[in-house]
Amino acid sequence: MLCMSGLLVYPFLISNCACAGAAAVELRVQLISATFVSCGIATILQTTFGLRLSVLHGPAMAFLPPLLAYKRQNSCPYTQHDHVPPEFWMGRMREYLLSMLLVWLICFIMTITDFEPYNGAARTDNNVTMMVLRESPWFQVPMPLPFGTPTVGAGIFFGYVASCFASIIENIGSYDLLARTSEQKSPPKDAINRAIVVEGVGSLIAAVTGVSSGVTTYAENIALIHITKVASRTTMQFAGLVLILLGLFSKFAAILASIPDALVGGILTMGISMIGGVALSNLQMIDLKLCRNLSIMGLSLLLGLIIPLHFEKHPIDSGNFELDSILNMLLNIKMLVGGVIATFLDNTVGGASREQRGFREHVEKNLEDVDNSTSAYDFPETVQRILRAIPILQKLPILPSISQKSHVKHRV
Secondary structure (H helix, E strand, C coil), X not given: CCCHHHHHHXXXXXXXXXXXXXXXXXXXXXXXXXXXXXXXXXXXXXXXXXXXXXXXXXXXXXXXXXXXXXXXXXXXXXXXCCECCHHHHHHHHXXXXXXXXXXXXXXXXXXXXXXXXXXXCCCCCHHHHHHHHHHCCCECCCCCCCCCCXXXXXXXXXXXXXXXXXXXXXXXXXXXXXXXXXXXXXXXXXHHHHHHHHHHHHHHHHHHCCCCCCEEECHHHHHHHHHHCCCCHHHHHHXXXXXXXXXXXXXXXXXXXXXXXXXXXXXXXXXXXXXXXXXXXXXXXXXXXXXXXXXXXXXXXXXXXXXXXXXXXXXXXXXXXXXXXXXXXXXXXXXXXXXXXXXXXXXXXXXXXXXXXXXXXXXXXXXXXXXXXXXXXXXXXXXXXXXXXXXXXXXXCXXXXXXXXXXXXXXX
């Protein structure tokens, strides 16, 4: 239930960016189903073969800035009531829950009682949503490449590459936080490598099924582990299975697609606010009393907002369309511009020690009560025997080496 907001917001945003006109709600149903299925598969793969901790995957908000930048560069000539040829919006697509249900029920009551005026933002019958609900099949399997053969746009491609790096950096921190919350040792390098590979596979599955976003680890569910004290990977595997079943149940996706845009706006506001709060909380490790750190923070935030605004009004026009598309796309991503400036200044401006910059030695929590003879990151013993029987596999960076495993056993 906690991840529902993230799973819903992205299909709404993508359907609006696709410029599908009156077919936006039908597209939204398809995207919701594909999002649930792909995130469910990614969750099962991650908990079974990847990090092997209690991880839940969902769409990565890091891919939202390049999507919005792409939307600004490709304005939509149609309104939400126009009939748009499928070839038009499919071409654009190629390039790039309890509380919510209760609120939706209130909006539905306001609709059938005409308390909300016609075409009001809170009505659930806007954009022929009720017709889509009636005509949607009960069960539907998301098909690969639903919008035709993929094409590559240089601008949005490099924008998504930047988002991938941002998502990887964010997830590495989430893995360490999850390990400490689950009372496990910090993830070894091979487990982190496997986790990143599985997230790449999950993003590939999402792209093939039509979801224009990669997958990421949801930090909100890590906080829920701290509250519930349930860190079982079986729980998340079951949650992934539930997501797959809900994605195959198209009527459920159609009901979610009928949620009014006003409610989705509120969900997005809370989600973005939480992401911003979590990002700012990372600054607790640096010395906020140091003028040097405060200046870098303020300057990177200010320039990260001003520079994209300038290039949005005055785009680069060098005469080379592909080069202009790449530069304008990257320079319109506020997160990228601010992050690059902050990284450059933090590594070039002196006056602070490593500890004052936030690079502190990680002190492992004493876990004497935890059975160290086995690790949560290890594969089952049967799989371990197979891996030990094939020495060449030990050289892969996603698998632990024999010497590493023997060192752990000797230490125990």
